[in-house]
Amino acid sequence: MNPDVSFTGRARRRTTRPGVRFGDTLARAVITLGGIGTIAAVLLMGVFLLAVALPLFRSASIGVHATTSLAADERGGADAPAVMALGTDDTGEIAWNLDLGAGRMRLLDLADGAVVLDRPLGEAGVGLDGATTLRVHPGSTLAVVGFADGAFRTATVGVESNFLPEAEIADDARRLAVGQALPDANGAVLRSAVDRWARIRVVTAASGEPARDLSGRIVDVDVTPLTGGPLVAAVDDTGAIRVERRSTKRNMMTGKEVTKRDGATIPAEAEVAGAAAGKAIHLRLSELGDQLWAIAADGRGRRYSIRAIDKPVLMETFDAGSGADVTAVVRLFGGNALAVGDAAGVVRVFFISRQADATAEDGLAVVAAKTFPAADAARPERVTTLAASPRSRLFAAADAAGTVRLLHSTAGTAVLSVNAMATDRLAGAPRMLAMGARETTLLAADDRGIVSWGFDAGYPEISAGTLFQPVWYENYPGAVHAWETTGHQAFESKFGFIPLVVGTIKATLYAMLFATPVAILAAIFSSQFLHPSWRARIKPVIEMMASLPSVVLGFMAGLVIAPLVERGLAPVIAGFFVVPLTLLLGAHLWQLLSTGARMRLAAWRLPIIGCLGLPAGALASVVIAPLLERLLFGGDLRAWLDGRGGSGLGGWVLAFLPVAAIVATMFCNRLVNPWLRSVSVGWPPRRAALVSLAVFGCGVALTVALAVAAGTFLDAIRLDARGGLLGSYVQRNAMIVAFGMSFAVIPLIFTIADDALSSVPDHLRSASLGAGATPWQTAIRVILPAATSGIFSAVMIGLGRAVGETMIVLMAAGNTPIMDWSLFSGFQTLSAAIATELPEAARGSSHYRVLFLAALTLFSLTFVLNTVAEIIRERFRRRSHEL
Numbered sequence: 095m096n097p098d099v100s101f102t103g104r105a106r107r108r109t110t111r112p113g114v115r116f117g118d119t120l121a122r123a124v125i126t127l128g129g130i131g132t133i134a135a136v137l138l139m140g141v142f143l144l145a146v147a148l149p150l151f152r153s154a155s156i157g158v159h160a161t162t163s164l165a166a167d168e169r170g171g172a173d174a175p176a177v178m179a180l181g182t183d184d185t186g187e188i189a190w191n192l193d194l195g196a197g198r199m200r201l202l203d204l205a206d207g208a209v210v211l212d213r214p215l216g217e218a219g220v221g222l223d224g225a226t227t228l229r230v231h232p233g234s235t236l237a238v239v240g241f242a243d244g245a246f247r248t249a250t251v252g253v254e255s256n257f258l259p260e261a262e263i264a265d266d267a268r269r270l271a272v273g274q275a276l277p278d279a280n281g282a283v284l285r286s287a288v289d290r291w292a293r294i295r296v297v298t299a300a301s302g303e304p305a306r307d308l309s310g311r312i313v314d315v316d317v318t319p320l321t322g323g324p325l326v327a328a329v330d331d332t333g334a335i336r337v338e339r340r341s342t343k344r345n346m347m348t349g350k351e352v353t354k355r356d357g358a359t360i361p362a363e364a365e366v367a368g369a370a371a372g373k374a375i376h377l378r379l380s381e382l383g384d385q386l387w388a389i390a391a392d393g394r395g396r397r398y399s400i401r402a403i404d405k406p407v408l409m410e411t412f413d414a415g416s417g418a419d420v421t422a423v424v425r426l427f428g429g430n431a432l433a434v435g436d437a438a439g440v441v442r443v444f445f446i447s448r449q450a451d452a453t454a455e456d457g458l459a460v461v462a463a464k465t466f467p468a469a470d471a472a473r474p475e476r477v478t479t480l481a482a483s484p485r486s487r488l489f490a491a492a493d494a495a496g497t498v499r500l501l502h503s504t505a506g507t508a509v510l511s512v513n514a515m516a517t518d519r520l521a522g523a524p525r526m527l528a529m530g531a532r533e534t535t536l537l538a539a540d541d542r543g544i545v546s547w548g549f550d551a552g553y554p555e556i557s558a559g560t561l562f563q564p565v566w567y568e569n570y571p572g573a574v575h576a577w578e579t580t581g582h583q584a585f586e587s588k589f590g591f592i593p594l595v596v597g598t599i600k601a602t603l604y605a606m607l608f609a610t611p612v613a614i615l616a617a618i619f620s621s622q623f624l625h626p627s628w629r630a631r632i633k634p635v636i637e638m639m640a641s642l643p644s645v646v647l648g649f650m651a652g653l654v655i656a657p658l659v660e661r662g663l664a665p666v667i668a669g670f671f672v673v674p675l676t677l678l679l680g681a682h683l684w685q686l687l688s689t690g691a692r693m694r695l696a697a698w699r700l701p702i703i704g705c706l707g708l709p710a711g712a713l714a715s716v717v718i719a720p721l722l723e724r725l726l727f728g729g730d731l732r733a734w735l736d737g738r739g740g741s742g743l744g745g746w747v748l749a750f751l752p753v754a755a756i757v758a759t760m761f762c763n764r765l766v767n768p769w770l771r772s773v774s775v776g777w778p779p780r781r782a783a784l785v786s787l788a789v790f791g792c793g794v795a796l797t798v799a800l801a802v803a804a805g806t807f808l809d810a811i812r813l814d815a816r817g818g819l820l821g822s823y824v825q826r827n828a829m830i831v832a833f834g835m836s837f838a839v840i841p842l843i844f845t846i847a848d849d850a851l852s853s854v855p856d857h858l859r860s861a862s863l864g865a866g867a868t869p870w871q872t873a874i875r876v877i878l879p880a881a882t883s884g885i886f887s888a889v890m891i892g893l894g895r896a897v898g899e900t901m902i903v904l905m906a907a908g909n910t911p912i913m914d915w916s917l918f919s920g921f922q923t924l925s926a927a928i929a930t931e932l933p934e935a936a937r938g939s940s941h942y943r944v945l946f947l948a949a950l951t952l953f954s955l956t957f958v959l960n961t962v963a964e965i966i967r968e969r970f971r972r973r974s975h976e977l
Contacts, residue, residue: 140953150556150940154500154510156549159535161519162207178228179237180528182546184255185286186535187293188275189528189546192251194222199298201253201282203275204535204546210275210282211296229315232427233484233531236319237299238326240312246328247304248317248340250297258283258291267291299542307336307359312379318429325383325403333362333373337386339403358404376420381429381584385446387460393420393436397446397460409454416440416465426478426487426503430568432464433489433503435477439468441491443503443673445568463566464506481527487586488554490536492524499536502554504586505563509554512547519543553940561591561947577911577922579931579941589944591951595909597921598952601903602896604828604917605835609896610889612836613843617885620844621851622873625697632700633848641842648905651834656825656906659833662716663823664723664731669715671751675794676711677703682790685783705871735918736822745815746805754800758793821916826908829917834902843892850884851877883970890963894956900925924952 136864179192188210189202201211222228228251235252258267263283266276270285281295310330317326323341338357344350362373374388374396386406389395393415398406414420418438426433431445443464452459468474475494482489487503496515497507514524524538536547564573568586575592616636620629657970659666680703684692695702726744727734734740766789774782856875862872878885900923903909908920909930928945935942 101662118650120910140950140957143946143950143953147943147950150553150947152552154551154554156510156512156536156547159204159519159546159548160536161517161546162202162209162544166264166872178222178225179230179251180526180537180539181252182528182530182535182537183231183253183284183292183294184531185284185292186530186532187284187286188253188255189535189544190253190296191539191544192222192228193300194225197222199296200293200737201275201296202544202546203282203284205271205274207546210803211277213296227315228557229317231317231319232425232482234319236317236324238313238315238317238324238328239300240328241304241307242311244308244310244312244330245304245306246308246312246315246326246336248324248326250299252297253281254295254297255284255292256295258293263291302340302342302353304338305338307338307356307357308334310334310362313375316379316425318379318383321382326517327377327386329374329377329388330362335360335374335377335386335388337379337398337400337403337406339383356403358406360398360406361591376423378423378425378432379427379429387444389420389423389433389434391419393418393434395460395819397454399456407455410452410459412444412460414442414444416442418476422480422491424482424489426482426489427485428568428586431503433480433482433491433501435480435491435492437476439470439474439477439493441466441477441480441501443506447569447571449571463568464503466491466499466501466506466508469493469499469511470495475523478523479525479527481529483529483533485533486501486555488529488533490527490529492527492538494523496520496523498524498527498536500536500549500551500554504555504567505557505560506565507554507557507559508715509551514538516544517545517818519545553943555587556589556940556944560589561944565590575913577903577927579944580934587941589940591947591948593913594924594927594948595951596913596954597907597911598897598923598925600828600915600921601831601835601899601907601923602893604832605839605896605899606889606893608832609836609839609892610843613840613888613892614847614885616840617844617847617851617888618873618878621848622869622877623956624700624887628697628700632965633845635847636841638841639837640845642837644838644899644901645905647834647837648902651830651902651906652826653905655833656830659830660823660825664719664727665712665716667731667748667754668719668722669712672715672718673708673711677707678790680707680710682783683788685786686780689779700934724882732823732892735816735820737816741809742814742816743802743805743809745820746808746813747801749815749819750801750804751797754797754804757800761796762789762793803843817916819915819917821914821919823918824920826906826920827916827918828907828921830906831903834906835896835899838899838902839892839896842895843888845889846891847881847885850881850888853884854880883967884965886970890960892968893963894960896957897956898907898925898952899923900929924948928952946976 099599133731138365178194180189182189182204189203189204190620191200191202192862193200197214199211199213200209202208203210222239224242225239226242228237230237230251235250235254237251238246239249240246241878266283267283270283272285272287275284276295279294281293284292284294305326305328308328310332312328313331315326315328317324320339323339325337325339327335327337329335336357336359340353340355344352373390375391375725376389378387386398386400388398393413395412395414397409397412398830399409400406414423414434415436416438418436418440420434420436422435424433425431426443431443433441433443435441438789444460444461444462446458446460448457449459449461465654469935473495473496474661478492478494480489480491488500488509489503490498490500492498494515496513497511498514499511501508514520515522519542520538520540521542522540524540526539528537529535530537533551534548536549538545564575565588566573567576567588575590576588577590577593578588580587620633624632687695722732723729726747728740730739734744741949770785770789774785777785858880859872862876863869867875903923904926907922909922909926911922911927912918912919928949931941932945935945
């Protein structure tokens, strides 16, 4: 026969067709590019997340913006304060200063330091003759002025900005460069952008009649706006304090306005009478107008409750100094905290919080939460002035050496530092500081001039400490891990990652504890014991569960499963133990059947388990639950979880039952079963099955006894499981998440584990069975170790799904970032926080970038877990390959 001709008569080709070669080359290239592209896409995703999150840790920067001199003949006397008020407009391009020594109101162009507007105070409409102190409420034009004769009054001081319509822009304004300004009636016109102009208008006016309840020279004042009118406080040089609320009502018939004053005076005698008292020279109000702080030069302070404005109540005294005299005090943004600087250069942040050892009637105490050491620890200089940002917890501090620092009260960090005396405009240390509304401009002034800096603070509220360490937030009793990113306008954002990380681990842990045993045992049963006809039907159904949308699973868990479990909590808890016990009891009863009966019913084991075993276990749980509730939980499980009655015994018994079961099983396997096998040789199968059932019963009794003994011991030493693994029941909790997530995780683990078990070579199974091992012994001691690498891969893939799951957690966990490991409490995960908060986070904001950092953390966590899992899986694979 011709070897070149096949049996069909067609001639054989000795060369590969060009089309086959092309297809092979194309397939190789596509597969290679696809693999490389997948790896590159994953890496690029990580690079993108890193690029968005990395600016959070960028260092702050600052540079001199402009300087302005004050003429010598304008400064008045050497003792006159040249600048009483200092600030910027909303754009941050125009600065204003109220100069009492020169008696003038000025607008300054920060682009070049030029004076745009210079008006006498008389023309400005503010009567400041004899004024000794002035304070402007941050972020507004509301001010209060104190005078040498003891009077004080409210006023309007500052500037207002509004954009000019096209028709109102003059030709001179159109010729301005971006950032330049020119004088205008009662203000200036600023070109803030290429196609945008703004009118800066000076707003200065006195309002109402001055209050004359104090007799001494006013040394400090403060004001805060309230709904009914401004709340004003003043202290004179004798230590007397006056606090009052002013409300103005207009008569609708006559149009006449009537101003009502409600308040009280704290006499100087009361101020200095106590041994721990001192004459107050610094006075600050809380933003809500319910607290008044009075601080003396030696640092001794008092806190008054002024909820009843006509009856101030002294709540406590406190020490605001650090062993040195207090030189500057400022109220921080939000109005709940004070920054206090002293003669040693130290700045401390105080606020009130609820403390266990508080002596005040309201249970609150003033605490020093943050301490900023002197700028130069070797040569400390006194703090000369402080200024708060009008939009965040950032504030500035200047010392006598001219060092100006930006500090952040929440993070407790120094953001940047600059020497104000490095310029030739300031004769000495800054006497006043101000920060722009956009936190891009910093002003410093003394009797000689004004210096402005442009700065970029970056993201000062974000640091490794605020992300991963406890932080003492305003009005909290102590340092805590917290995630709370949004709130009211003056809200103190909390970016602690630990609650989200704990929530992610908690969701993953409970989901895997529930899903992994079920999935692996189901895979063992399906691959080793289930009849092939049933396996061909059951496996595709379980695999189809993986295609269920997670939002549907979350919906079912949160709105269907959660209410059902809440109504039947005791039977559900009992079912965790009774259902497995029922199935094991059924397995021992199965051994009591004759060999023929077992052979005939072998193909129907799955329907028997599903239609008889599981319902019997569920029914037994319902029957036993009331008894367990009476014995362990005082008759009411929900009340016991809330801490209302009962001891901790029941919780410890539940917690130790799985551990006790493992100990009892090991005891039986190591001691009882070997002895039983040695003495049962030649026994009839039924007798051996009865003895095995008796051993099982003794094992159950031993398990219960061990759990009760451990629980009794821990309860005797006053340890309670409530507050740890157990706690108050919340409808959407970790157990509900475990139920819902199991529908997503079990199919993944089951499918891969079943395939791994089924792919074990048949000669291993045959050899084991031929050596006399039972099918169960073969499955556990031969098949399972050989398939370890595949089962491990299945578990890790399920773990990856559980770590990144979003919708189920979002809808079934309550989305509350709390830190506990209770099975019955909710939580929030990294993925849920990203899904809910990213759409409302402003692009480029701290919140926005922190969410990307959360995504990077989740990405890194999954990447590391999968990498470690692959290394371990490869070791298992090499070991099993040797078989």
